[in-house]
Amino acid sequence: MANDKFTAIVVGAGPAGSTAALVLARAGHEVLLIEKGAVPGAKNMFGGRLYSHALNRIIPEFWERAPVERPVVRETLTLLHDGRSVSLNVRNLDWVSPPHHSFTLHRAEFDAWLASEAEEAGAMLACSIRVDDLLMENGRVIGIRAGEDEMFADVVIAADGVNSLLAQRAGLAGMASPRQVATGVKQIIELPSDVIRRRFQLEGNNGAAQLFVGDCTGGMQGGGFVYTNRESVSLGLVINANELRKTQRSLFELIEDFKMNPHIAPLLEGGDVGEYSAHLIPEAGLAMMPRVFGQGILVAGDAAGFALNLGYVVRGMDFAIASGEAAAKTVIQAKKHNDFSRRGLSFYQKYLRENFVLRDLAAYRRAPEFMENCRLFETYPDLITSLMAEVFTVSGSQPVHLFTKILSRVRQSRVSLAKLFIDGWRGATWL
Numbered sequence: 001m002a003n004d005k006f007t008a009i010v011v012g013a014g015p016a017g018s019t020a021a022l023v024l025a026r027a028g029h030e031v032l033l034i035e036k037g038a039v040p041g042a043k044n045m046f047g048g049r050l051y052s053h054a055l056n057r058i059i060p061e062f063w064e065r066a067p068v069e070r071p072v073v074r075e076t077l078t079l080l081h082d083g084r085s086v087s088l089n090v091r092n093l094d095w096v097s098p099p100h101h102s103f104t105l106h107r108a109e110f111d112a113w114l115a116s117e118a119e120e121a122g123a124m125l126a127c128s129i130r131v132d133d134l135l136m137e138n139g140r141v142i143g144i145r146a147g148e149d150e151m152f153a154d155v156v157i158a159a160d161g162v163n164s165l166l167a168q169r170a171g172l173a174g175m176a177s178p179r180q181v182a183t184g185v186k187q188i189i190e191l192p193s194d195v196i197r198r199r200f201q202l203e204g205n206n207g208a209a210q211l212f213v214g215d216c217t218g219g220m221q222g223g224g225f226v227y228t229n230r231e232s233v234s235l236g237l238v239i240n241a242n243e244l245r246k247t248q249r250s251l252f253e254l255i256e257d258f259k260m261n262p263h264i265a266p267l268l269e270g271g272d273v274g275e276y277s278a279h280l281i282p283e284a285g286l287a288m289m290p291r292v293f294g295q296g297i298l299v300a301g302d303a304a305g306f307a308l309n310l311g312y313v314v315r316g317m318d319f320a321i322a323s324g325e326a327a328a329k330t331v332i333q334a335k336k337h338n339d340f341s342r343r344g345l346s347f348y349q350k351y352l353r354e355n356f357v358l359r360d361l362a363a364y365r366r367a368p369e370f371m372e373n374c375r376l377f378e379t380y381p382d383l384i385t386s387l388m389a390e391v392f393t394v395s396g397s398q399p400v401h402l403f404t405k406i407l408s409r410v411r412q413s414r415v416s417l418a419k420l421f422i423d424g425w426r427g428a429t430w431l
C-alpha cells in the first residue's frame, strides 16, 4: 500500500459495506472496512428475511455456506381488526429449491459471515472503531478520522446506515425527517423447531413469512411481521416515526399487545424472548435519496435511503448488497482513470440503474405516498374483515346477496365509492 493510503475506506460492516469491501478486495484493491461494533452485526437488526437475488449474483449459491435459517416457501398477508382476521396465503414450492427466493436469517451471524468473506478476499477489517468525521482537502474527501486516528483513501464509501453521519458531513444529505423513517422493534422468541413446523404447517426446514396490517399498529401507518427461523420466530412492528410521536403509547406496549393478540398468541405460546432490539428504517424511497456521490465519496445502502416498504414486501438488504456492489464497481472504474472527483464517481448512478436499485425505487416512487393513507391501516382492515366475517356467518336470518353485503359494508365504513375506487386504482398501479 503506497504511503499508507487505501484505495477505499468503507465505513460500516453491514450488508452494503461488506459487499463493497468484498468486491473491491476481489479486484485486488487495498480496502479498509471499519465497523463501530465489536464484531460485524453485533448491533444490527432487521425483520428477518433476505431476498436472495442480489447476493446470489455476487456469491453464487451463498446459502450453501452462509448462516441462513430457513428458505421462505409461504407468504401470508393478514388483516387484523377487532378480533377478526382475514389472510391471504401464497405457497410456492418452487421457492424450496435453488435458486431460493428468500431466506430468514439472524443479522449477527450473517453480517459476521459476509464481513469474513470480504476479509478472506483480502479486505482489512477493523472493528470497535467509530468513525467520527471525514477528512477534507480542497472540498474533497481524502479520508476519515476516528478519535485521534486519521486514515487516508482515494475514496470513502459511506455504508454507515440510516441517518448517515458521513453523508451529512460531506454535505450530501440532511437528517431524515420523522415522516421519512419508521421505527422497527423486534423480539426473537425461542421455540423448538418441531413446534414451529407444526404451528406454521411447514415441512422439513421450510420457512414462513407473515405480515400484518391493522390492529397490530393501533391503526398507525405500519405493520407487524413474523418470520420463522430454525429454532425461533422473529416478531416485530414497523411504525412510521411521525405517527409514533403522536401516540401516547410506547413501542414496548404495542409489541406486547401484538404478542397477546388472539391471532398471534397461539403461534408464540411457550416461547421465551431471547432478544429485543429496535432500529430505524428509511421509508420515503427516492424522495429521501441524498446525493449519492461527491468528491471522493460514495453513499450506499440505508445511508442512501435505499429501502422499500410496499406493505406486502419489505426490502432493504438486497438494495444494500446491490448498492455496495455498484459502489465497488465505481471505485474500480475510477481507479483506472485515477479520477475520484464527482465526475469520476458519477458512474455510480449508471451501475445503480443497471443493477435494479434505482430502477426499482423509480418504479415504486409513489408507494411511500400511498402508504401515508390512513384508511389502509384502520378503515380497510375493518371493512374487509367484517365483510368476510359476515359472508361466512350462517345465522338463519334473511339471506342477503354478496353484492348487497358489500355495498352495505362500504356504506357503514363511511368511505365513498369514489375514494374506494381511487385507493384501489392507486394500490394497483403504484405498488
Ligand SMILES: Cc1cc2nc3c(=O)[nH]c(=O)nc-3n(C[C@H](O)[C@H](O)[C@H](O)COP(=O)(O)OP(=O)(O)OC[C@H]3O[C@@H](n4cnc5c(N)ncnc54)[C@H](O)[C@@H]3O)c2cc1C
Binding pocket: 011, 012, 013, 014, 015, 016, 017, 034, 035, 036, 037, 040, 041, 043, 044, 045, 046, 047, 048, 049, 050, 051, 129, 130, 131, 132, 159, 160, 161, 162, 165, 183, 184, 185, 186, 236, 237, 238, 279, 280, 281, 300, 301, 302, 303, 306, 307, 314, 315, 316, 317, 318, 320
Ligand atoms: C425493523 C426492521 C425490519 C426490516 N426488515 C427487513 C427485511 O425483512 N428484509 C430486508 O431486506 N430488509 C429489512 N430491513 C431493512 C434492512 O435492515 C436495511 O435496509 C439493511 O440493514 C441496510 O444495510 P446497510 O448495510 O446499508 O446498513 P446497516 O445494516 O445499518 O449497517 C450499517 C453499519 O454501519 C455501522 N456504523 C454506523 N455508523 C458507524 C460509524 N460512525 N463508524 C463505524 N461504523 C458505523 C453500524 O454498526 C452497522 O454495522 C428492516 C429494517 C428494520 C429496521
